[in-house]
Structures are given as structure tokens and as C-alpha cells.
Amino acid sequence: MFASHDGLCGIGELAERAGVSVKTVRFYSDNGLLPEASRSAGGHRRYGPDSLERLRLIRSLRTMDLPVSAVRRVLAEQDATGDAGRALEDAVAVRLRALGSHLTALRWREAALRSVQECPVAERPARLRLIGGVTAPPSTAPLARFWRAWLPPRMPARSVTAFLEAAVPRPPEDPEPSQVLAFAGLSALVSRPCGGREATQPRAHEAASPRASAVLYAGLAQAYDLAGREMRLNREPYPGEALDGFVDAYASALGTADTPDFRRGLARQLAADPRIDRYWELAAELAGGPAEPTPGTAHDWLLAALTARSEAAPRAHDG
Structure with missing residues (x-):
């Protein structure tokens, strides 16, 4: 619960408590991930007591490099059922597959570079042309x-x-x-x-x-x-x-x-x-x-x- 008379807090306080920048909070709000409870008379954003926990969840999901679209699905399932388990499981699985593909690509690029490095100098241009035709992964x-x-x-x-x-x-x-x-x-x-x-x-x-x-x-x-x-x-x-x-x-x-x-x-x-x-x-x-x-x-x-x-x-x- 926030200390203000109405139980709400401003964007600066919320950002400070969550350990993120004001710009980050504004981004999540503008993208519909972090709803505002109201606006002050001066037009400043005000957030409810549940916003801090929601913002921390969003930050954790983004730290795992989940895209905004996946974060939105997780939050939507949590809002609808109180449990984001299935959506979170799917999002993590998709991200793991993407990371696996990325790691494989990096390993292939490393091995390709070693192949060029280890061959005789005179053969390097031809080898580079040959392996340059292979995608990674x-x-x-x-x-x-x-x-x-x-x-x-x-x-x-x-x-x-x-x-x-x-x-x-x-x-x-x-x-x-x-x-x-x-x-x-x-x-x-x-x-x-x-x-x-x-x-x-x-x-x-x-x-x-x-x-x-x-x-x-x-x-x-x-x-x-x-x-x-x-x-x-x-x-x-x-x-x-x-x-x-x-x-x-x-x-x-x-x-x-x-x-x-x-x-x-x-x-x-x-x-x-x-x-x-x-x-x-x-x-x-x-x-x-x-x-x-x-x-x-x-x-x-x-x-x-x-x-x-x-x-x-x-x-x-x-x-």
C-alpha cells in the first residue's frame, strides 16, 4: 500500500520502488501492460497498490528477453484466471527454442571462422567463399x-x-x-x-x-x-x-x-x-x-x- 491519502502513487515513486526508470514505466503503460488507476488534476499518472507487483513481474519477464507480445499474453491470462502458468510456460518454451537456434548459429559461425583460420593462407579466400554459402544455423x-x-x-x-x-x-x-x-x-x-x-x-x-x-x-x-x-x-x-x-x-x-x-x-x-x-x-x-x-x-x-x-x-x- 502506498503512503498517499488515496492509496495511489505517482510514476516517479513507482519507478523508484521497482528499480526502473520513469521512461520504462511510461513505456509499459503506453503499451497497455501497466494500466493507470487514474490521472491527477494536473494530468499526472497515478497507479494503484497492485501496480508495483505487476511492474516487477513485467520487469522479470523482460529480463528473460520475452517480447512485449508474450508479456501481454502472460498478463492477460493472469488477469483472467489469476494464474499465468500456461501462458508463461508457452512463452518460456518459445524463447528457449529461439535461444537454442541462436546458440547453434553462434557455434557454426565460430567453427566456420576456425576453419578459415586453420587452413593455409593461400587457401583462405577459396574456403571463405565455400563456407560463406552456408547459413547459420x-x-x-x-x-x-x-x-x-x-x-x-x-x-x-x-x-x-x-x-x-x-x-x-x-x-x-x-x-x-x-x-x-x-x-x-x-x-x-x-x-x-x-x-x-x-x-x-x-x-x-x-x-x-x-x-x-x-x-x-x-x-x-x-x-x-x-x-x-x-x-x-x-x-x-x-x-x-x-x-x-x-x-x-x-x-x-x-x-x-x-x-x-x-x-x-x-x-x-x-x-x-x-x-x-x-x-x-x-x-x-x-x-x-x-x-x-x-x-x-x-x-x-x-x-x-x-x-x-x-x-x-x-x-x-x-x-
Whole structure:
């Protein structure tokens, strides 16, 4: 309670008690956050006994860097229900996400600067141009667009989503300079035609219907997973369950049988298809730590197994 005869106080006293400037109190009042109880005969603002506690709450919320719009929502819920819990929880969550994004951006900028600083002086201009194309925090949207253009048209959305989850690497929140460089390389790679060739899609996509595409990529995902298990055990490419699933994915999509002749033709076709090995190399570098199998390295493992098997198998007209 204020000591005045009417229980109200002026803007100067309120500001002094709250430890803020008069200008701050005026700002909050003008923005509707701190209502005035009345005006004096001379037109001076007068505030009620609840204003001090309200002003302290506003100051605390603003100290957490909450925007005025969020503070207004918190105060409105408190005025309506007597408890600002839900609105405050939402506002804090939004602010935490924003701060997390900001901190990630700062870490990426720091790692990018270290990448430039640590490379030979003669290479710095080129490296600066390369990493200058990466936003902070980095966006994977260009990588997703690249794969959407690569994948067959009219492919079912669920299959596209599943493939993108495997093919588009997640940038780390606290990267090393080498990871910033790898992501910058990926961004540069997907911004131009793969290998400088106009046709970048595998021939296996050309005749595939939407349903066949779904069958193909679902089968390939299973085959890549099986091959990945073999690769983690450091096993050389060999015929087995993974290769059978790999071949069956193509045979099912094309509506044909898995025969020795089909395998030989498939091996030749896949060997001649456009390759994006550099993409998978950079994706592995971005992942950091022990190299994990990627769809690209699993594909190479399976193709090596298919090629070796096809070359060893007798042709249909051989004795």
C-alpha cells in the first residue's frame, strides 16, 4: 500500500520502488501492460497498490528477453484466471527454442571462422567463399530439394519422406571446423548438376510408376539396412540376404524375375548410372566419429557383390 491519502502513487515513486526508470514505466503503460488507476488534476499518472507487483513481474519477464507480445499474453491470462502458468510456460518454451537456434548459429559461425583460420593462407579466400554459402544455423532444405529432384516423379509422399530421412544428414549443433567444411561442400555439390552431367537420375527410375517406385525404394531401404550390418562387421561384399533383397527390389519394381541374365543386366545398368559418391563421402564427414554406413556406401557394397556374383555366374547359353 502506498503512503498517499488515496492509496495511489505517482510514476516517479513507482519507478523508484521497482528499480526502473520513469521512461520504462511510461513505456509499459503506453503499451497497455501497466494500466493507470487514474490521472491527477494536473494530468499526472497515478497507479494503484497492485501496480508495483505487476511492474516487477513485467520487469522479470523482460529480463528473460520475452517480447512485449508474450508479456501481454502472460498478463492477460493472469488477469483472467489469476494464474499465468500456461501462458508463461508457452512463452518460456518459445524463447528457449529461439535461444537454442541462436546458440547453434553462434557455434557454426565460430567453427566456420576456425576453419578459415586453420587452413593455409593461400587457401583462405577459396574456403571463405565455400563456407560463406552456408547459413547459420544451417538449412538442409537445399539437400532435400536435390533429392526430391533425383527421386522418381509421382513417388508416394511416404516413401519420399522415408528416403529423405536417411539421405539428408542432420547438422550437429556444436560442429567441428571439418564438419562445417563438409556441410559447405554438400551445399555446393547440390547446387550444381551432379558431375556436370545433365541427366543425373538413375535409369532405374525412368520407367517406374508411382507404385513401382514405392516398391523399389522400400526394398532398397531394407537391403541397405542389411548391407549396413555386414559393413559394420567389416565383411567384404558377398552374395547373401542383403544382395537378394537388393536385386528383388529392382525385379519387383520392373515386374520381372530374378535370373542370372537379369542380374548381369542390372549390374551393367547400375555401373553406368550417374554416381554421387562425393555426396556420401561428405555426409559421412558431417556425421563425424566412426564412419557409419550410408545409403550410398551400402549401395556400393551391394553393387560390388552383384558385380562379382554376375561375373562368376555362367551365362544362360554356356555349357
